[in-house]
Amino acid sequence: MYIPPGFTTITPYFFVDDAERFVDFLTSAFGGVEELRSLRADGRIANTQVRVGTATVMISEATARYPGMAFSFYLYVEDADAAMARAIAAGATHEMDVADMPYGDRQGGVRDPRGNIWWISQRLVQEPYSA
Known part of the structure; x- marks a missing residue:
């Protein structure tokens, strides 16, 4: 393939x-x-x-x-705080404050002008997710 x-x-x-x-x-x-x-x-x-x-x-x-439809995405970035600020400046609306999560990501959320939700995440640890 x-x-x-x-x-x-x-x-x-x-x-x-x-x-x-x-x-x-x-x-x-x-x-x-x-x-x-x-x-x-x-x-x-x-x-x-x-x-x-x-x-x-x-x-x-x-x-x-x-027709148009909305989705949700998990987006990894280098700096979650900076990426959130850029997304809001580009027209997104706030969904969730950026914060450190118990699963090792620093994450926040925005909704873009088309209704898609973006979970903007920065991995804080060099390890896979674990339960």
Whole structure:
């Protein structure tokens, strides 16, 4: 099985209203880099690929057949406090304060302008999760 560079076995694919604005959010809030874009005849995004850290996500403008839908994501970052601040500055709303968690992450949460929840986490220990 061949998986293109930057992709994983499961790759998130967003259908959102105002896809252009969502791409701007991903690049501003999480340092995403747009890798590829194709447009529909009406000039809206048919598909774009944005790399965020080691992951690639795909985005398309929502349609009647594929309406916008919200998701929840667990995002690892170098500095959870700084990433939370960038996400809020880029238009996200606060869901949960950043705090040290008993499972070894420093984590907070935001909801982006499209309704997706992002659990922004910084791993504090160099060990796997344990029960």
